[in-house]
Amino acid sequence: MNATTISPPRAVRNSRAHGARRYVTDTLLLTGRSLRSIPRVPERLLDVTIQPIVFILLFLYVFGSAIHVAGISYKDYLFPGIIGQSLAFGIIGAGVATSSDMTEGVVDRFRSMPISRLSIISGQVMGQFCEALLGIVITVGVGLALGWDPHLTALHAVELVALMVLAIFAFTWTGVLFGMLVRSPDAMQGMGFIIILPLTFMAGTFVPIAGLDAVPRAIADWDPISALVAAVRSLTQGYPSSGSWQLDHPEIAMALWCLLILAIVVPLALRRFNRMLAG
Amino acid sequence: MTDSHAPAIEAIGLTKRFGDFTAVESLDLRVQTGTVVSLLGPNGAGKTTMVRMLATLLRPDSGRARVAGHDVVSEPDKVRRVISLTGQFAALDKNLTAAENLRLMARLRGHGRIAARTIAGALMERFDIEAIGDRVVKNLSGGERRRVDLAASLIDMPQLLVLDEPTTGLDPRSRQVVWSTVRDLVAEGVTLLLTTQYLEEADALADRVVLIDHGREIAAGTPAQLKARVGEQRVDTVVTDAAQLERLDQALSASFATSVARDQRTVSVPAPNEAADLTRVAQAIRESGIAVDEVALRRPTLDDAFLALTGRPVNADLDGEADSAHEPITHEVAR
Numbered sequence: 001m002n003a004t005t006i007s008p009p010r011a012v013r014n015s016r017a018h019g020a021r022r023y024v025t026d027t028l029l030l031t032g033r034s035l036r037s038i039p040r041v042p043e044r045l046l047d048v049t050i051q052p053i054v055f056i057l058l059f060l061y062v063f064g065s066a067i068h069v070a071g072i073s074y075k076d077y078l079f080p081g082i083i084g085q086s087l088a089f090g091i092i093g094a095g096v097a098t099s100s101d102m103t104e105g106v107v108d109r110f111r112s113m114p115i116s117r118l119s120i121i122s123g124q125v126m127g128q129f130c131e132a133l134l135g136i137v138i139t140v141g142v143g144l145a146l147g148w149d150p151h152l153t154a155l156h157a158v159e160l161v162a163l164m165v166l167a168i169f170a171f172t173w174t175g176v177l178f179g180m181l182v183r184s185p186d187a188m189q190g191m192g193f194i195i196i197l198p199l200t201f202m203a204g205t206f207v208p209i210a211g212l213d214a215v216p217r218a219i220a221d222w223d224p225i226s227a228l229v230a231a232v233r234s235l236t237q238g239y240p241s242s243g244s245w246q247l248d249h250p251e252i253a254m255a256l257w258c259l260l261i262l263a264i265v266v267p268l269a270l271r272r273f274n275r276m277l278a279g
Numbered sequence: 280m281t282d283s284h285a286p287a288i289e290a291i292g293l294t295k296r297f298g299d300f301t302a303v304e305s306l307d308l309r310v311q312t313g314t315v316v317s318l319l320g321p322n323g324a325g326k327t328t329m330v331r332m333l334a335t336l337l338r339p340d341s342g343r344a345r346v347a348g349h350d351v352v353s354e355p356d357k358v359r360r361v362i363s364l365t366g367q368f369a370a371l372d373k374n375l376t377a378a379e380n381l382r383l384m385a386r387l388r389g390h391g392r393i394a395a396r397t398i399a400g401a402l403m404e405r406f407d408i409e410a411i412g413d414r415v416v417k418n419l420s421g422g423e424r425r426r427v428d429l430a431a432s433l434i435d436m437p438q439l440l441v442l443d444e445p446t447t448g449l450d451p452r453s454r455q456v457v458w459s460t461v462r463d464l465v466a467e468g469v470t471l472l473l474t475t476q477y478l479e480e481a482d483a484l485a486d487r488v489v490l491i492d493h494g495r496e497i498a499a500g501t502p503a504q505l506k507a508r509v510g511e512q513r514v515d516t517v518v519t520d521a522a523q524l525e526r527l528d529q530a531l532s533a534s535f536a537t538s539v540a541r542d543q544r545t546v547s548v549p550a551p552n553e554a555a556d557l558t559r560v561a562q563a564i565r566e567s568g569i570a571v572d573e574v575a576l577r578r579p580t581l582d583d584a585f586l587a588l589t590g591r592p593v594n595a596d597l598d599g600e601a602d603s604a605h606e607p608i609t610h611e612v613a614r
Contacts, residue, residue, distance in 0.1 A: 029386050037374035040415055109370035109431070112334045114359040115387050 026119030027126065030110070034097075034127020038134070048093040048135035052086045053142055059206050060146065069208055076237050079148040081205035084229035086139045087164065088200050090132040090171040091178065092192035097128055098179025099188045102276070121176070121273045129172045136164065150236035160235045163254055167228060170258040170265070177269040180276065203229050209243060222246065224261070227253035285348030287312045287439045287470040288333060292342035295328050295494075302328040303494040305342065310439075312347075315471040317485035319478060319584075325494035326474040327367060330443050333472070334364040347438050363437035367444045369424040370431070373417035377408055377427045380416060384431045402430040406460065422453025429460055440464065441472045446480060458483060478584050482506065490584060498588045509579045509587040514550045514560045517543070519570040530567035531560065538586070550576060 038045055059067075059078055069077045101107065101124065110120050152160065182188050202216050203209075203225035212220055220226050221244035230241035230250035246253035288310035295303045303325040310316045318326045331337040333344055335355040343350065349357040364370070371380045381399035390398060403409045406426045411419060416427065425445065432440060445461070446454040461484055465471060475481055481488045482502040490498040490505065498505060518527050521544050528546050531537050535548035535556075550556035557576050564571055579587075 026387060029383060033372055033375065033383055036379065037372070040374040104373070105366045105368040105370035106372045108331075108336060108366050109364065109384070110387070111336055112359055112362065112364040113384070113387055114356055114389075 023116040023119050023122075026115045027122040030119055030123025031126035031130070034123060035130055037127075038131055044093070044097060045131065045135065045138075047096070048086070048089060048132065049138045049142075051089060052082050052135075052139045055085065055206075056082055056139075056142060056146065063206070067207060072237060072239050073149075075147060076149055077233070077239070078206065079143040079150075080233035080236050080239075081203075081229050082143065083136065083139060083164075083232050084203060084225055085200040085205050086136055087132075087167045087171060087228055088196055088225050089192070090128075090135070090168055091175040091196055092188065093132055093135065094125075094128040094172045094175025095179040095182070095188040095192065096175075096185045097131070098124060098176045099182050100185045102180055118270075121269065125172055125176055128176060129168055132168045132172055133165075136168065151238060152236060156235045159251065160232065163231060163235075163251065163258075166255060166258045170261040173265045173269055174261060177265050177272060180269065180272045199223055200225050202226075204241065204247075205229050209241075209247070217243075224257040227257055230254075285345065286310060287314075288316075288344070288346055288472060290329075290333065290342065290344035293329065293332060293339050293344055294341045295325075295332060295337060296340050301494055303332070303339075306491065306494065306496060308344075308489060310470060310472055312438075312470050313468055314486045315465055315473060315484055316487045316489065317481035318472070318474040318491055319476070319481045319488050320474075320491040320497075321476060321585075324492045326491065327443055328494070329491075330364065330441055330472070330474055334362055334441055335359055336364075361438040362441060363432040363435075363439070364441045365428050365432045365443065365445065367447065369416070369428045371416045371424065371428055374415060376413050376415050377419065377423075378403065378412040380427060381431055381434070385434045388435055390434075398434055402433060406430045420453075422449055422456060425449060425453065425457055426460070429457070433464070436467075437469070439470045439472065443474050444476065445473065447476060454480075478505075478509075478579055490588065492585070492589070497585075505584065505588075506579065509584045512550045512553050512556075512576055512578060513547050513583065514557050515545050515547045515573070515575050515577055516560060516564060516571050517545050517573040519572050523569045526567065527564070527569050527571070530563050530569065534559065534563065544572075 056078070059082075060075060064074045064078065067074055107120065111117070178191065179188060182191065199219075202212070202220045203223045204220060205225070209217060209220040209226065227246045227250050230247050231254040233239045234241065234250050241247040241250055246257075286309055288308055290306065290308040292305045292307065293303055294301070294305050306325070306329060308316070308318075308329070318329060320326050328337065332339045333346060333351060335351050335358050338352060343352075345351070346358045347361045349361070351358050371377075372383070375383065378399055381402055382395045385395035385398045386392065403412050406429065408423065408426050408430065411423055411427075416424060419427065429442075429445075432442075442461070446457050449457065458480070461471065461473070465484070471484075473481070473484060485502060488500065488502055488505055489496055498508070500508075516527060516531070518524050521541075524539060524541065524544060524546065528537050528539050531546055531548055538547050539545070540547065548556070548560060550560075553576060557574070561574055564574065
């Protein structure tokens with residue numbers, strides 16, 4: 001049973017591929033892994049697209065008949081709101097995917113392999129980012145198909161895309177952090193329903209903030225998602241918002257919120273990830 | 280590079296606690312290069328925790344461990360280069376196909392696209408999984424997944440292969456397939472650390488067995504040495520009427536050292552002479568006139584080993600946290 005010789009490893013990792021290069025290669029490979037699973041788990045993409053579509057249909061064709069917003073058609077008022085809400089729902093999508101993925105045996109295998117550790121979490125973020133982006137693209141497509149009419153100048157379009165990318169990035173990192181903290185997809189869904197759903201509703205998404213009672217209005221004035229929705233609405237329809245500082249300057253507020261979220265969430269996520277490694 | 284004279288594993292006083300719970304307590308382990316060592320113990324014994332520390336996935340609270348001469352805490356990257364871990368649950372991406380998994384692992388190990396394809400192809404041929412190569416892993420059976428998992432562990436022939444409960448939850452046929460694969464690897468000279476709940480498995484595959492419980496070593500030796508202490512074979516008699524258990528015990532204890540498992544209505548006696556002892560037990564039962572449901576010769580299980588070596592049954596106080604008991608404890612009784 002005992003053999004006296006042992007075959008050496010056929011290929012010890014290429015010694016050239018050190019540091020940054022190795023990190024980039026590993027991240028790309030792991031991002032590819034996440035992307036490849038999108039068509040294999042269509043229900044996950046459905047999660048981030050079906051909800052906005054349900055809200056679109058409900059508000060456009062049911063509640064919308066009783067809502068009148070001054071100076072704008074309800075359709076054009078609604079779609080920027082739906083986009084803001086979908087961006088925020090990215091937290092839930094990334095969280096659910098992360099909580100199920102990070103507890104799988106495959107992550108253990110990655111961790112016991114000579115790969116860049118950081119690439120595991122980068123790959124996760126990149127994969128979830130692309131999935132969220134795809135969700136937004138689908139939602140926008142549904143909106144345009146149903147007659148949403150954004151008035152975009154080229155400059156505004158660039159600004160809008162940049163802000164949305166920043167927001168998806170911030171919310172993806174947030175979701176990845178939450179996903180590592182809760183470690184159960186059901187808990188993540190529950191948290192999303194209790195915290196994120198109400199915040200998206202109080203953000204001037206479906207009805208103007210100005211008409212709200214004092215308490216929900218105070219929340220809505222400083223709800224980060226209000227800034228998001230107001231910024232998208234201002235860029236796509238030129239529709240102004242006012243109230244709190246962030247509603248007077250929605251584009252700047254949206255960018256600041258995203259940067260603030262990233263500044264808090266990224267270090268926490270990395271710390272949490274390292275803790276998981278240390279056990 | 281790797282010190283070829285260093286043992287494959289040398290762990291001294293390894294300890295890991297989770298809160299108040301001590302999963303592994305001051306455990307020593309030495310695995311010589313080219314040998315197969317089995318960590319044998321029930322669920323919650325600390326096997327997985329031990330393996331995860333050696334594979335650099337968990338940081339020990341105290342003690343030291345070197346794998347192929349590299350310290351698991353201070354040189355984890357070097358350890359990861361020489362070790363390959365196959366965890367308790369298939370360490371594959373369940374949304375990728377078997378072939379995609381193998382190619383991904385090969386590329387993460389630094390092989391180019393074409394080399395990865397070649398390696399994956401060769402492994403699939405070797406493990407006889409070409410037919411299932413294009414199926415998504417989540418749709419494979421447990422046995423098929425295990426084979427893909429093993430293949431993934433061998434992308435770069437590791438110096439040390441660690442298999443954590445490779446056959447738990449598998450049907451007997453798949454278990455045989457895994458065993459023969461492991462035997463082939465051993466024949467090629469792979470050093471193997473294997474954890475298992477099955478005495479039979481440790482016996483079949485290992486040169487040396489370390490029996491652990493509650494994170495401590497209980498006994499260690501070759502399978503032959505352990506079996507000599509445990510007893511090769513036993514004859515178990517199940518009485519029809521539980522009230523007759525005492526009488527049967529008395530009838531058999533005249534010529535055997537009996538042990539009684541009351542809740543199973545079973546009197547068990549050692550049977551080193553196998554069939555001859557079985558006949559003698561049957562004879563004694565006939566003379567006593569006690570009705571029995573079953574008289575069977577069986578090979579020793581983990582339970583027997585524990586009883587013989589510690590004087591108490593396995594999991595006298597059950598705690599599954601350490602190995603995160605995902606499934607109920609099942610001890611195979613080979614009849």
